[in-house]
Amino acid sequence: MDRTTIIKNCQKIFMEKHFKNVQSIEFELNLEGNGCVNFDSSEQSFFLRESNLLKGKSYNNILFTKKNFRKNEDGEYEYHVKVSSECLRHNIFKEYMPFHSPTIMQCPNIFYTALTHPAYLLRGYMFTQGGVNTLKRKGPLYITDAEEIGEWRKEIAFDFHTRSGEKESNLGKGDDDTKDTSLYKIETVGNLQYKAKGGIDVSELQFISADPLYDRMAIDVDGGENQKIYLNALEKNCVNFKPEFKYYYLPNSYCGDEWAERGILLNQETTNMMIKYLLENMLNISIQRRNAYLKTNNIILTVNIKNSNSEKITINTLEDIEHLSFDCCVKYVESDLEKIQKNQDMVDILKKQKEEKKQSKKLSKNNNTDKTEE
Numbered sequence: 001m002d003r004t005t006i007i008k009n010c011q012k013i014f015m016e017k018h019f020k021n022v023q024s025i026e027f028e029l030n031l032e033g034n035g036c037v038n039f040d041s042s043e044q045s046f047f048l049r050e051s052n053l054l055k056g057k058s059y060n061n062i063l064f065t066k067k068n069f070r071k072n073e074d075g076e077y078e079y080h081v082k083v084s085s086e087c088l089r090h091n092i093f094k095e096y097m098p099f100h101s102p103t104i105m106q107c108p109n110i111f112y113t114a115l116t117h118p119a120y121l122l123r124g125y126m127f128t129q130g131g132v133n134t135l136k137r138k139g140p141l142y143i144t145d146a147e148e149i150g151e152w153r154k155e156i157a158f159d160f161h162t163r164s165g166e167k168e169s170n171l172g173k174g175d176d177d178t179k180d181t182s183l184y185k186i187e188t189v190g191n192l193q194y195k196a197k198g199g200i201d202v203s204e205l206q207f208i209s210a211d212p213l214y215d216r217m218a219i220d221v222d223g224g225e226n227q228k229i230y231l232n233a234l235e236k237n238c239v240n241f242k243p244e245f246k247y248y249y250l251p252n253s254y255c256g257d258e259w260a261e262r263g264i265l266l267n268q269e270t271t272n273m274m275i276k277y278l279l280e281n282m283l284n285i286s287i288q289r290r291n292a293y294l295k296t297n298n299i300i301l302t303v304n305i306k307n308s309n310s311e312k313i314t315i316n317t318l319e320d321i322e323h324l325s326f327d328c329c330v331k332y333v334e335s336d337l338e339k340i341q342k343n344q345d346m347v348d349i350l351k352k353q354k355e356e357k358k359q360s361k362k363l364s365k366n367n368n369t370d371k372t373e374e
Contacts, residue, residue, distance in 0.1 A: 017313065021306040022328040025275065026199040028300040029282060031083075031146055034191050035292025036065040038083040051077035054156055062158065062185045068147055078152035081189050082145045083287075083294060088196060089143060092281045093119045102127060108226050115219060116234040118277045121208070129220070137218035140205035141278060143198030146294075150193065158185040186291070194294070200278065202328040206271050210245055211262040218263075239269035247335040260335035272326045279321050 044064045048054035051069070067079040096119035104111045105127055114120060115135075124139025210219045221227035227245075234243045247260035266274075279299065287294040299315040306329050315321060 016323050016325075018325045018327065019303045019305065019311065020327045021308070022202060022303055022326050023306050024199060024202060024304045025326070026302040026304065027197070027282075029088075029143070029146065029196040029198065029285075030297040030300070031194040031196070031285065031294055032192065032297050033194065033287075033292065033294035035289065036063070036081070036187060036189055037287045037289050037292045037294045038066050038087045040064045040066045048156065053077055053079070053154065063187060065187050065189055066145075068145070070152070072152070076154065078154050080148040080150075080152060081192060082147045083194060083196075085143050085145050085196070087287070088146060088285065089123065089141070091285050091287055092141075092278070093123045095119075095281070097123065100125075105129070109229055112219075112221070112226055112230040113233040116230060116237050118237060118274050122205070122274060122278050125218075133212045133217050133220055135217060135220055137208070138204060138216065140201040141198065142201070144196050146194040146196035148189075148192050149195050157188045159188045193297075200275060202271065202275070202326075203331045205274060206266050206328065206330065207248065207263055207332055208266070209261055209263040213259070213261050234264070238266065239273050241267040241270050247337060248332040249335050250331055251333055265330070265332050265334075268327055271328050275326050276321050276324065279315060279324075280318055283315060283318060283321065 042062060042064070044067070045054060045062065047069075048064075065081045066084055068082050069077055069079045072078055096117060104114060115125070121137070122139060122141055124137045124141075126134065126136040128134050208218050209216050210221065211217055219230060221230050231243050235241065243264045243266075245262055245264060247262055248265055249255065249260040279301075282299060283296050285294070285296045301313045301315060303311045303313070303326070305311065313320075313324075315324075
């Protein structure tokens with residue numbers, strides 16, 4: 001092995017960062033852009049006029065940026081430009097989820113395969129099944145709006161643009177401005193730096209519920225071909241893991257192991273892969289509009305370690321993410337299947353007794369009615 005290779009290997013070892021006993025992950029997402037990539041409705045103009053930020057009349061031909069408002073010490077309104085969390089979330093997962101289509105439920109092979117992809121497991125989803133249990137998974141990613149960094153703004157400026165077609169005014173057709181339908185206005189904001197905050201709930205990430213018990217059933221399969229499709233697809237999207245449904249519980253929950261939840265607990269390698277997949281997508285945020293853009297500068301990661309201090313690291317490139325690994329705490333414990341089955345059998349017996357009692361009362365009431373009529 002030559003000297004150059006040895007140096008590169010040593011550098012790689014030095015750059016490797018392995019986090020153990022990770023309880024949660026927090027982040028600051030720093031972005032930069034020019035112009036507006038996330039517009040608000042024209043109804044914003046009413047508040048802007050009332051708050052004295054917008055002078056004169058306003059019409060439907062104005063595109064406003066989304067904003068966060070506050071009152072300063074003088075009681076005057078001022079604002080920061082923002083990009084909504086939903087806009088950020090969409091762009092984090094847009095490569096695999098450019099749109100949402102409930103019609104995929106009609107094709108089990110597509111539907112159950114899609115639900116196993118890291119994008120779906122990280123973003124979360126909800127599918128209603130019409131009288132059957134609703135499928136829903138809470139995404140382990142939480143993120144705030146990206147808010148402008150810097151001085152608060154007290155004025156609004158516009159650029160004039162041309163357009164084809166007609167667009168009617170909010171205030172009728174009596175004013176000179178509304179007669180010229182070939183012009184519209186876009187609020188100008190210039191070069192901006194933004195910051196969003198958020199985190200990753202690793203406990204939520206690790207577990208896939210297949211049980212309506214706690215109203216969070218992410219997958220509804222219990223044997224048969226659909227379960228086979230789901231498990232085979234999930235195995236392909238996991239790392240060194242053959243998934244299977246078991247019963248799990250949280251030791252500190254009020255039910256304990258007496259009433260565990262059916263589901264799948266992902267292994268460490270798969271959890272690590274999904275965290276890094278999410279970080280890569282966040283670092284790759286790139287939104288382009290016809291006259292504006294937004295992109296990620298860096299991610300400042302705070303990793304919270306069990307029984308230890310938190311650790312911070314700055315991610316600037318995809319290579320930085322490659323050298324990270326996360327070994328997360330596992331809160332879920334596998335339950336005794338025999339105990340769970342006994343409890344379920346007991347519930348089934350109680351349900352049956354309740355139904356029999358209900359039918360008995362109904363029969364008795366009908367008999368009394370017949371005697372009265374006689």
